[in-house]
Amino acid sequence: MSIDDRALEQLTEESQDLHADAQRASAGPLAELTERGLERRAAGEDDVEANRAFAAERSRVARSRGFFSKGALAGVGFGAALLALMESPAYADQTADVQILQTAASIENLAVATYTLALTLPFIGGDSANVTIKNFAITTARQHEQHGIAFNALVTKLGGKAQTAPDPVLQGLVNQAKPGLTSPLPVVNLAILLEQAAEETYVANITALADENARVVTASIMGVEAQHAATLLAVRELLVGLQADLIVLPPPDLMALPPALGSVGFPEAFVTTQDARPSTEGVVK
Amino acid sequence: MRFGRRKDVMHISEAQLTAMTANLDGMHQQALPEMHAAVSKWSEKLRDGVRQAGTHQSSRRGFLVGSGVALGGVALAACGGTDSAKPPTTTTSAGKPPAKSAPTAVQVGMLAAALENTAVLTYATALKAAQSGKLGPVPPAISTFITTVMQQHQDHADAWNAALPSANKVGKQVDTTVMDLVVTPAIANVKDIVGVATLALQLENAAAATYQKSLQQLQDVQQLQLPASIQPVEMQHAAILSFVLGQYPVPDAFSITDAARPTTDHIGNA
Numbered sequence: 001m002s003i004d005d006r007a008l009e010q011l012t013e014e015s016q017d018l019h020a021d022a023q024r025a026s027a028g029p030l031a032e033l034t035e036r037g038l039e040r041r042a043a044g045e046d047d048v049e050a051n052r053a054f055a056a057e058r059s060r061v062a063r064s065r066g067f068f069s070k071g072a073l074a075g076v077g078f079g080a081a082l083l084a085l086m087e088s089p090a091y092a093d094q095t096a097d098v099q100i101l102q103t104a105a106s107i108e109n110l111a112v113a114t115y116t117l118a119l120t121l122p123f124i125g126g127d128s129a130n131v132t133i134k135n136f137a138i139t140t141a142r143q144h145e146q147h148g149i150a151f152n153a154l155v156t157k158l159g160g161k162a163q164t165a166p167d168p169v170l171q172g173l174v175n176q177a178k179p180g181l182t183s184p185l186p187v188v189n190l191a192i193l194l195e196q197a198a199e200e201t202y203v204a205n206i207t208a209l210a211d212e213n214a215r216v217v218t219a220s221i222m223g224v225e226a227q228h229a230a231t232l233l234a235v236r237e238l239l240v241g242l243q244a245d246l247i248v249l250p251p252p253d254l255m256a257l258p259p260a261l262g263s264v265g266f267p268e269a270f271v272t273t274q275d276a277r278p279s280t281e282g283v284v285k
Numbered sequence: 286m287r288f289g290r291r292k293d294v295m296h297i298s299e300a301q302l303t304a305m306t307a308n309l310d311g312m313h314q315q316a317l318p319e320m321h322a323a324v325s326k327w328s329e330k331l332r333d334g335v336r337q338a339g340t341h342q343s344s345r346r347g348f349l350v351g352s353g354v355a356l357g358g359v360a361l362a363a364c365g366g367t368d369s370a371k372p373p374t375t376t377t378s379a380g381k382p383p384a385k386s387a388p389t390a391v392q393v394g395m396l397a398a399a400l401e402n403t404a405v406l407t408y409a410t411a412l413k414a415a416q417s418g419k420l421g422p423v424p425p426a427i428s429t430f431i432t433t434v435m436q437q438h439q440d441h442a443d444a445w446n447a448a449l450p451s452a453n454k455v456g457k458q459v460d461t462t463v464m465d466l467v468v469t470p471a472i473a474n475v476k477d478i479v480g481v482a483t484l485a486l487q488l489e490n491a492a493a494a495t496y497q498k499s500l501q502q503l504q505d506v507q508q509l510q511l512p513a514s515i516q517p518v519e520m521q522h523a524a525i526l527s528f529v530l531g532q533y534p535v536p537d538a539f540s541i542t543d544a545a546r547p548t549t550d551h552i553g554n555a
Binding site for chain 1: 425429501510513516521525539541
């Protein structure tokens with residue numbers, strides 16, 4: 001494996017600069033969102049009943065679509081607890097937007113924790129790890145942290161309580177997966193699961209959020225999660241094909257990349273939302 | 286990036302292309318029900334508008350305002366008929382953009398369809414050039430990328446055309462502003478697959494940004510589902526292209542809309 005550490009450092013720096021630029025770009029909508037949310041609330045424009053009805057409908061649709069029917073989610077066994085959580089009157093006084101945003105923050109919190117955990121594993125964050133994968137884990141954890149901050153900023157400005165805990169259902173999946181994280185592949189598989197759950201949840205949230213500016217921020221994040229997933233799917237393809245030496249930026253030899261690398265990153269022409277997390281799954285208890 | 290090794294060079298035949306496309310069909314089928322639902326919601330909203338406009342002339346503006354979209358030239362055409370002999374455009378009949386007004390849902394849909402057609406045409410042109418050997422050896426992964434992504438863009442274009450009212454369907458027309466200013470000059474200078482990937486990345490970023498922007502422009506929540514289901518896919522295309530070009534695949538923590546195309550872009554035949 002030929003790794004140009006200086007080039008990687010430079011890429012990381014460039015990425016961080018871009019990241020900072022993007023953060024600055026998102027600061028405007030975020031500030032606007034919170035202002036407008038507060039103004040609307042002050043003017044009594046938030047239709048709490050309508051939001052509750054919407055949240056109830058989304059939860060109903062979520063259940064009828066069988067959110068727990070696919071893949072690893074099927075084996076979680078949290079279904080009953082989740083249903084109880086969604087129907088609990090303890091959360092009925094929160095507007096749907098706040099619930100949705102708290103759940104989004106909880107997904108981000110879990111992503112940060114999971115990438116951080118992964119970086120403690122020698123084959124991800126150690127000296128012998130693939131530097132590109134390590135760099136990706138570090139950068140992605142930081143990006144998720146920024147997403148979490150953004151979602152929580154929206155929550156608090158809209159009158160809710162910031163969510164600092166991880167999504168409880170997805171946390172269960174991570175806990176289940178932990179003993180099996182003995183090589184890069186299962187770690188990548190777990191990360192793909194979390195990224196796709198985030199992506200699908202935010203796509204679903206676009207039509208669920210009542211606040212325009214909450215949609216603006218969510219729209220600026222959902223595609224980023226999709227890119228994380230696409231990159232991880234490509235990395236998985238190379239790991240499965242025993243071509244980890246090609247996981248380098250820039251790729252050392254384009255001709256050697258497997259044909260499937262050109263398609264695995266985007267398995268569908270349209271994002272489906274079957275695995276979107278229910279809007280109340282990550283509300284502050 | 287090296288192209289030195291000639292092993293596994295893929296010269297794409299018609300048969301191979303057909304087989305690859307057939308393989309993709311299965312994957313596309315999975316996403317179709319949700320896409321159809323999104324298209325249906327979009328069309329339903331537009332039909333509601335047309336119906337209201339037809340029965341209550343005075344309420345036409347009410348519908349447009351009520352659904353949060355401003356009254357623009359194309360929206361008038363959608364509600365009251367249009368000159369089908371003229372290529373649809375997102376400019377007004379006076380040839381000027383509907384300044385200071387939010388674009389209508391129809392304008393957003395037409396721009397999206399035209400951008401998708403532009404991408405399809407660009408990838409098809411690249412594929413033809415690759416098949417003729419003009420781009421040198423084409424890595425197998427890039428061949429797969431082009432055929433896969435071209436089909437996905439075609440699916441997107443089909444979805445938009447299905448959602449648009451009959452009078453405003455874009456068909457195979459492209460965004461001629463993008464073609465004239467970006468694609469045609471770039472294609473003229475492309476000599477290798479890196480050049481193609483660079484152009485493609487520009488188009489994918491523009492498409493993603495345009496969809497993201499549309500989520501701010503469209504006011505009817507029911508109409509957000511279709512662009513929301515496509516924007517991440519364009520971002521994924523961009524991520525893989527970035528990787529191929531040696532760039533970090535997820536450069537920003539928050540995607541921005543600077544590269545979004547305006548609905549004042551011209552739409553016409555390529």
